[in-house]
Amino acid sequence: xxxxxxxxxxxxxxxxxxxxxxxxxxxxxxxxxxxxxxxxxxxxxxxxxxxxxxxxxxxxxxxxxxxxxxxxxxxxxxxxxxxxxxxxxxxxxxxxxxxxxxxxxxxxxxxxxxxxxxxxxxxxxxxxxxxxxxxxxxxxxxxxxxxxxxxxxxxxxxxxxxxxxxxxxxxxxxxxxxxxxxxxxxxxxxxxxxxxxxxxxxxxxxxxxxxxxxxxxxxxxxxxxxxxxxxxxxxxxxxxxxxxxxxxxxxxxxxxxxxxxxxxxxxxxxxxxxxxxxxxxxxxxxxxxxxxxxxxx
Amino acid sequence: xxxxxxxxxxxxxxxxxxxxxxxxxxxxxxxxxxxxxxxxxxxxxxxxxxxxxxxxxxxxxxxxxxxxxxxxxxxxxxxxxxxxxxxxxxxxxxxxxxxxxxxxxxxxxxxxxxxxxxxxxxxxxxxxxxxxxxxxxxxxxxxxxxxxxxxxxxxxxxxxxxxxxxxxxxxxxxxxxxxxxxxxxxxxxxxxxxxxxxxxxxxxxxxxxxxxxxxxxxxxxxxxxxxxxxxxxxxxxxxxxxxxxxxxxxxxxxxxxxxxxxxxxxxxxxxxxxxxxxxxxxxxxxxxxxxxxxxxxxxxxxxxxxxxxxxxx
Numbered sequence: 001x002x003x004x005x006x007x008x009x010x011x012x013x014x015x016x017x018x019x020x021x022x023x024x025x026x027x028x029x030x031x032x033x034x035x036x037x038x039x040x041x042x043x044x045x046x047x048x049x050x051x052x053x054x055x056x057x058x059x060x061x062x063x064x065x066x067x068x069x070x071x072x073x074x075x076x077x078x079x080x081x082x083x084x085x086x087x088x089x090x091x092x093x094x095x096x097x098x099x100x101x102x103x104x105x106x107x108x109x110x111x112x113x114x115x116x117x118x119x120x121x122x123x124x125x126x127x128x129x130x131x132x133x134x135x136x137x138x139x140x141x142x143x144x145x146x147x148x149x150x151x152x153x154x155x156x157x158x159x160x161x162x163x164x165x166x167x168x169x170x171x172x173x174x175x176x177x178x179x180x181x182x183x184x185x186x187x188x189x190x191x192x193x194x195x196x197x198x199x200x201x202x203x204x205x206x207x208x209x210x211x212x213x214x215x216x217x218x219x220x221x222x223x224x225x226x227x228x229x230x231x232x233x234x235x236x237x238x239x240x241x242x243x244x245x246x247x248x249x250x251x252x253x254x255x256x257x258x259x260x261x262x263x264x265x266x267x268x269x270x271x272x273x274x275x276x277x278x279x280x281x282x283x284x285x286x287x288x289x290x291x292x293x294x295x296x297x
Numbered sequence: 298x299x300x301x302x303x304x305x306x307x308x309x310x311x312x313x314x315x316x317x318x319x320x321x322x323x324x325x326x327x328x329x330x331x332x333x334x335x336x337x338x339x340x341x342x343x344x345x346x347x348x349x350x351x352x353x354x355x356x357x358x359x360x361x362x363x364x365x366x367x368x369x370x371x372x373x374x375x376x377x378x379x380x381x382x383x384x385x386x387x388x389x390x391x392x393x394x395x396x397x398x399x400x401x402x403x404x405x406x407x408x409x410x411x412x413x414x415x416x417x418x419x420x421x422x423x424x425x426x427x428x429x430x431x432x433x434x435x436x437x438x439x440x441x442x443x444x445x446x447x448x449x450x451x452x453x454x455x456x457x458x459x460x461x462x463x464x465x466x467x468x469x470x471x472x473x474x475x476x477x478x479x480x481x482x483x484x485x486x487x488x489x490x491x492x493x494x495x496x497x498x499x500x501x502x503x504x505x506x507x508x509x510x511x512x513x514x515x516x517x518x519x520x521x522x523x524x525x526x527x528x529x530x531x532x533x534x535x536x537x538x539x540x541x542x543x544x545x546x547x548x549x550x551x552x553x554x555x556x557x558x559x560x561x562x563x564x565x566x567x568x569x570x571x572x573x574x575x576x577x578x579x580x581x582x583x584x585x586x587x588x589x590x591x592x593x594x595x596x597x598x599x600x601x602x603x604x605x606x607x608x609x610x
Contacts, residue, residue, distance in 0.1 A: 023514055034406065042429050043428075045429075045440055045483070046429070048444070052443075063454050109338060113331060116327070116332045120331070131336075137592075138343060138589070139544055139589065141568060142350060143350070144572070146345070146349035146353065148572070152360065165342070166342040169339060230546070245436070249435065249439060268436045268439060272436070279424075287491050290491050291495030292495070
């Protein structure tokens, strides 16, 4: 205790000494300027988008730009949602449906495989796990063309299955959950085995509830990855009414021309808003999850 | 791995003793059943496609008529394709700029955020800088396209306020790639910040205390304590941001469509266009294979170089 105390006072005096240096103040002000400056640059396009989405379309290109709403032309949102040509709610539902199915499927397949690789003994286990590890190295771009041909041969082009099937599992998810299953205490499983629990019970009722943080991180980023997916829908979907949000918005820009900036921005706001709300509530999980897994959707 | 299995409790006996083969068999069956769904997914949408793309390189296939044998013509065509050179130069420029800026900014922002400050301020800063990471790349690129418009764009208006001439952000070959880089850094630096922040928080405070007692200033502490101890994080961050940047697609697709001319076309866009606009599946596979090779060489190369600069405690 005494030792800690003396080292603390020593540290404090050394810190005071260091603080006198002009370099310290320079460094501090550079860091603060950077933090505040970048934060403003990150936020400004979003507040500009919100403010401009509320402008009367005939003023939407007027300068100076607003970074805070000055007009409240909510009709733009109404126009976008109820427009007969672009079924915005349908795109929303398509995106949501695909993202939910893909996340649920990945959580299930990855946790099952993670459990088996981390907890069970079977011949060929290490070889199979090696396959998953090796495929982490393969960039999505490389498998794009053959996957397209495969989907085409399965006659799934222009269906949502083309987006769901290739994403029902992820090598990274298997790897992540395997590490978590492996880190759980052995006693839990042995006790369950002695009680005669089946492997499915051990997986589903005993171990799965304990992998919460890893599962939620995988779930969140799989959902976002699917919600934000652009290449997939661009490649596989032809019909308007199957479109997902990102591709609908990219098309919307061309479709509505440049005259309707406010309405296009209102459309984008509608797609950003749910993510913003979710983020404000679950910020800690999301930030931690991104840091732990290196995923960003 | 195999030795670990044998030493695991019951592992050896379970596998080889006759009395227990029933249990071992059941466990193995469970193992195969539990891995089956993921394995089927992996085999059909990763393993099979890789093998198929190796075969496709030697075929001419336009999706409509049956494929014909092309022998090495797709490969030799790579060397005659003058666009490949331009497109790889673009890609490398974009990757280098984005990776460098994302990592430097991410680290500096993390260092800035990892100091004592009121929690509400930290919350606001972290939220604002990280949030763009979660938004849709293609949709926000539409927003940036509006912002970067030459004539009535917001960015040029703001530049005009401080007396600078308007910049043809998206329409000139000199600026198109720079715009794509700026957009990527805007979109991703918060992600790297969060990764570096986690790395910084893993550095034990005692190292800084020891450095301060030795009279090290802020900069010296950063150079001699933070940098070496953050290096494993930095290595991870650089590897994943490089691999990500090589596959940038939606960004340029929406911002510039690769133009003007080929000025901002990236390798992923080129593969997409060869395959799904030109329907040259064989040649597109050959091009995508070059990307695969580049990424593997870069990743392995980084592991090799990492031995010199990454310090593990």
